[in-house]
Amino acid sequence: MKRKSKEKAYHVIALVVIAIALIFYLIPVYWIITTSFKPYMDIFAMPPKFTFKPTFDNYVGLMTIRAMSDGKMKVASASSYPWQLLNSIIIGFVSTALAVCLGTMSAYAFSRFPVKGKGDIMFFILSTRMMPPVAVVIPLFLMYRALHLIDTHIGLILLYTTFNVSFATWMMKGFMDEIPKEYEEAALVDGYSRFSAFLKIVLPQSVTGIAATAVFCLITAWNEFTFALIMTTKNARTAPPSLASRMGSSGVEWGQIAAGTFIFLIPIVVFTFIMRNHLLRGVTFGAIKK
Amino acid sequence: MNVITASKSRGMQDYRLKMMFIIPTIILLVVMNIFPLLWSLVLSFTKYSAIKPDPPQFVGTEHYTQILSDSSTWAYFRTTAYFVVLAVAAQFIIGFGLALLLNRNFRGKSFVTPLMLIPMMLSPVVVGLFWRFILDTQWGLFNYLLSLGPKSLFVVADGVNRFAYLIDFPYIISTGITDGLQKITESARGIIWLTRPKSALFSLVIIDTWMWSPFMMLLSLAGLSAVPKYLYEAADIDRASSWFKFRHITLPLVAPLLYIALLFRTMDAFKLFDLVIIGTNGGPGSATETVSLNLYRRAFESWNTGESCALAYILLIIIIALSNIYIKYLNKARSGS
Numbered sequence: 076m077k078r079k080s081k082e083k084a085y086h087v088i089a090l091v092v093i094a095i096a097l098i099f100y101l102i103p104v105y106w107i108i109t110t111s112f113k114p115y116m117d118i119f120a121m122p123p124k125f126t127f128k129p130t131f132d133n134y135v136g137l138m139t140i141r142a143m144s145d146g147k148m149k150v151a152s153a154s155s156y157p158w159q160l161l162n163s164i165i166i167g168f169v170s171t172a173l174a175v176c177l178g179t180m181s182a183y184a185f186s187r188f189p190v191k192g193k194g195d196i197m198f199f200i201l202s203t204r205m206m207p208p209v210a211v212v213i214p215l216f217l218m219y220r221a222l223h224l225i226d227t228h229i230g231l232i233l234l235y236t237t238f239n240v241s242f243a244t245w246m247m248k249g250f251m252d253e254i255p256k257e258y259e260e261a262a263l264v265d266g267y268s269r270f271s272a273f274l275k276i277v278l279p280q281s282v283t284g285i286a287a288t289a290v291f292c293l294i295t296a297w298n299e300f301t302f303a304l305i306m307t308t309k310n311a312r313t314a315p316p317s318l319a320s321r322m323g324s325s326g327v328e329w330g331q332i333a334a335g336t337f338i339f340l341i342p343i344v345v346f347t348f349i350m351r352n353h354l355l356r357g358v359t360f361g362a363i364k365k
Numbered sequence: 366m367n368v369i370t371a372s373k374s375r376g377m378q379d380y381r382l383k384m385m386f387i388i389p390t391i392i393l394l395v396v397m398n399i400f401p402l403l404w405s406l407v408l409s410f411t412k413y414s415a416i417k418p419d420p421p422q423f424v425g426t427e428h429y430t431q432i433l434s435d436s437s438t439w440a441y442f443r444t445t446a447y448f449v450v451l452a453v454a455a456q457f458i459i460g461f462g463l464a465l466l467l468n469r470n471f472r473g474k475s476f477v478t479p480l481m482l483i484p485m486m487l488s489p490v491v492v493g494l495f496w497r498f499i500l501d502t503q504w505g506l507f508n509y510l511l512s513l514g515p516k517s518l519f520v521v522a523d524g525v526n527r528f529a530y531l532i533d534f535p536y537i538i539s540t541g542i543t544d545g546l547q548k549i550t551e552s553a554r555g556i557i558w559l560t561r562p563k564s565a566l567f568s569l570v571i572i573d574t575w576m577w578s579p580f581m582m583l584l585s586l587a588g589l590s591a592v593p594k595y596l597y598e599a600a601d602i603d604r605a606s607s608w609f610k611f612r613h614i615t616l617p618l619v620a621p622l623l624y625i626a627l628l629f630r631t632m633d634a635f636k637l638f639d640l641v642i643i644g645t646n647g648g649p650g651s652a653t654e655t656v657s658l659n660l661y662r663r664a665f666e667s668w669n670t671g672e673s674c675a676l677a678y679i680l681l682i683i684i685i686a687l688s689n690i691y692i693k694y695l696n697k698a699r700s701g702s
Contacts, residue, residue, distance in 0.1 A: 089466040093477065096463055100481050100579065106506055107495055119504050177390045184386035188379060198692070200390070203398045205688050207636040209660045210677035213670060214401035214408065217415060237397040240390055263375070269382045298488035300639040305665060315490040319643055322494065329498055336491045343486045351479040358587045360625045 107340075111333035118329050133330035134338075155309075156317065156335060163313040164342065166228055167297040170235035174292050175285060177236070178243025183273060185244070186251035187259075197248070204241040208301040216305060226307045234302050239292040246291070249360035250284030251277070286350045287357020297343050314339045402681075409674035416668045428675035437651070438659075438676070445655045448566060448573075449634040455574040456630055460581025461623065467582070468589040482583060484576045493643030496572045500558040507558070565645050565653050573640060577633075581626050588622035589615065617698075624695040628688060635684055656680055 110118055112129040135150070142151035181200075185193060215234070216225075224230035254277060262272040278285075304316040318335050321328055347354075409428060411421035432438050467478060484492070499506045558568040592615060600610045638657040641647060647654035647662075660680065664673035 086469065086471075089469065090471060093463070093466055096459075097477060097481060100484050100575065102506075102510075103495055103499055103575070104483055104487075106499060107491075110498075123504075123506050123509050177393065180386040181390040184383045188383045190383070190387070196391075200394065201692075202685060202688065203394050205632045205684050206398065206402075207638070207657055207660075207677070207680055207684065209636075209638060209657050209664065210681050211398060211401050211405070213415075213664050213674055213677065214404040215397070217404070217670075218401060220415075233393075233397065237393050240393060244390060269375075269378050273382075294486055298486075298490070300488065300490050301661075315488045315639075318488075318494065319490045322643075327498075332491075332494055336487075336495070339491070340487065344483060347482065347486055348479055351475065354479070354482075354583065355587050355590055358584055358622075359591070360622065 104340075107333050107336050110329060111337045113330060115330060133334040136328070137331045137334045137338075155312075156314070159312050159314045159317045160338065162228065162311055163297060163315075163339070166231045166235065166311070166313060167293055170232045170239065170296045171289055171292040173232070173236040174239035174243045174296075175247075175289050177240050178288065179247050179278075179281065179285060181240075181244045182247030182251050183277060185248050187256070197245070200241045200244050204238070204245070208238075212302060212305055215302075219306060224306075226310050226312075228311045230306060231303065231311055231313070234306065235296040235299060238299075238302075239295055242295070243288050243292055246288045246358070246360060247281070247284055250281060250288075250357065253359060254280050283353040283357045284359075285357075286353035290347050290350050290354060293346060294343060405674040405677060408671050409678050411671045413671040414668045415670045421671065424671070428672045429679070432672070432676050432679065438656075440651070441654050441656045441659045444566060444651075444653065445635060445637065445657075448570060448637060448655065449631060451567070451570045452573045452577075452634050453627065453630050455570060456578040456581045457623075457627060459574065459578040460583075460626070461585045463578070463582045464585030464589055467586055478583075478586070482579045485579045487576065489576070489639040490643050492572060492576050493640045496568075496575075497559060497644055500568055500572075505558075559645055560649055565649060569637075569640060569644055569653055572644065573634065573637070576640075577630060581630065584622050584626035585619060588619035592618045620698040621695060624691060624698055628691040628695065631691065632684060632688060635687070 109125075109127075111133050112131070113124070113127050114130050114132065117124045117127045137156055138154055139150045140152050140154050184190070185197065190196065219225045219230055224233075258280070259267075259272040259276045262276050263269065267275070298315060299313075300315045300319070303313045304319070307313065307316070314335065318332055318339070321332050321335070408421060410423060410425060412424045412427075413419075413421035463481070467474070501508075559565050596614045597610060600614060605613075636657050637655050638661060641653055641655055641658050642661070645653045647658050656676070657680070660673055660676050663669050663676060
């Protein structure tokens with residue numbers, strides 16, 4: 076009986092600590108979102124304002140370029156931010172799809188077949204993920220310049236795919252190792268080819284791993300800054316370097332940065348929330364003994 | 366006879382599939398990683414600038430000796446190491462601790478857990494920008510919230526901030542004890558976070574911990590939720606203490622995933638670049654100049670391509686050595702459990 080009440084007390088304390096942690100994690104996010112709806116004067120108010128009249132000025136300012144005409148500031152044209160968001164979406168999702176696809180395939184091969192020097196190759200694949208981007212970016216920059224891949228979508232997609240494929244291979248191999256071989260072997264006996272056994276038996280069982288891998292790959296590609304900063308200038312520029320550049324010239328436009336951030340945040344958060352039930356069971360890295 | 370040909374064709378089929386599945390990945394990695402790395406190895410022995418038309422000029426190991434004998438390089442490595450140790454330790458403690466707490470059933474769990482992951486979904490650029498705003502000495506939210514609480518909270522936060530300053534003995538010695546003490550007694554209005562040398566690095570640790578402890582939490586939680594319940598039940602029958610259960614059931618089973626989480630976080634912390642360039646731009650002075658940031662400056666601000674390739678190689682060797690150590694422990698933990 077005493078043990079029961081002690082456990083209950085622990086439970087309550089745990090929930091309180093979780094609530095505090097949640098607040099700690101979410102306050103900055105809350106601040107970003109509210110700042111994006113604040114009028115200019117309220118952003119710098121001290122003490123900070125928690126109630127204010129919401130306005131869309133920051134969003135309008137972010138999405139448009141204004142110019143003087145007839146003595147008034149008027150919206151002249153759309154700014155480049157919507158295009159940069161579109162670039163982020165194209166580059167982020169395409170490279171994630173490619174990386175997960177290639178990673179799943181190579182993970183399957185490494186998991187099921189004998190490969191000469193498997194341990195070394197796996198370590199090599201992992202080590203490419205460990206490389207600091209600034210270490211490879213110099214020769215890549217020279218290479219891209221020679222191949223005219225600077226500031227192209229395909230250039231960034233290739234880069235992010237490379238970056239993520241090693242991670243995807245590693246994560247998926249851990250997951251595949253835990254899928255029992257017996258099902259596919261039974262299918263092979265039934266006359267399935269190896270490839271159709273992979274498609275029809277293994278893939279459906281790997282959905283959880285694939286979803287979790289995709290979340291991590293998308294987070295990396297979506298938010299990548301270093302390569303995007305160095306390898307793009309205009310056409311293929313994604314949102315992160317664009318947001319960073321808003322810090323420059325005429326003072327920091329916190330309202331617009333907040334607005335840009337909020338819009339930029341929505342796709343990735345929605346994606347992760349859709350995948351949330353796969354996340355926990357998907358990250359095994361082969362490190363969990365069943 | 367029939368069986369043998371069948372298994373033979375099966376073998377061929379498997380071989381073809383294996384190659385088809387592995388080769389695209391390998392080609393991509395070789396073209397996009399190995400080739401550039403070899404190229405930069407060659408460049409690291411030459412004097413070359415990517416924006417000048419002159420071809421690379423062989424200079425031998427000059428860059429390496431020059432970089433390694435430069436005391437400021439070591440300062441950047443020290444800064445980086447300081448950051449890595451503090452940030453990864455804090456993320457580990459907070460992340461694993463939260464995972465232990467979250468590993469229970471309560472209403473809204475499937476909602477709370479992904480909400481906690483939001484920080485790691487943000488771009489480091491956004492995080493750097495916004496924490497700069499939040500940590501501002503005068504109109505930042507953080508100092509305001511601290512000032513709302515009891516005075517003691519403020520003092521504690523300031524103390525923690527200064528602790529980071531205090532444990533850096535070389536700095537104290539170089540600036541003098543009185544200066545150090547004076548800094549400790551100053552400031553009643555607002556805590557200076559990002560604009561004072563040692564606090565700036567410490568603030569980056571706080572920001573990085575905010576951002577990445579959820580990652581640690583997620584991986585720990587994945588490990589914890591896979592520990593079979595019957596092990597605990599068996600231990601309960603034996604009236605084992607909570608500590609015993611933690612030490613002998615939970616920890617060994619979760620250890621491999623913890624090593625993986627630590628490996629990823631250590632490597633990423635070592636590469637710290639985007640958060641610094643946005644958050645402090647290496648300042649004030651060069652207090653938060655990490656190796657990666659310095660590498661970026663050498664490569665794309667002063668355009669010393671050859672020299673920066675040499676520094677990149679030094680960094681690479683350290684990272685590979687570090688990850689090897691981790692993987693050794695990981696394999697030990699994996700075979701041990």
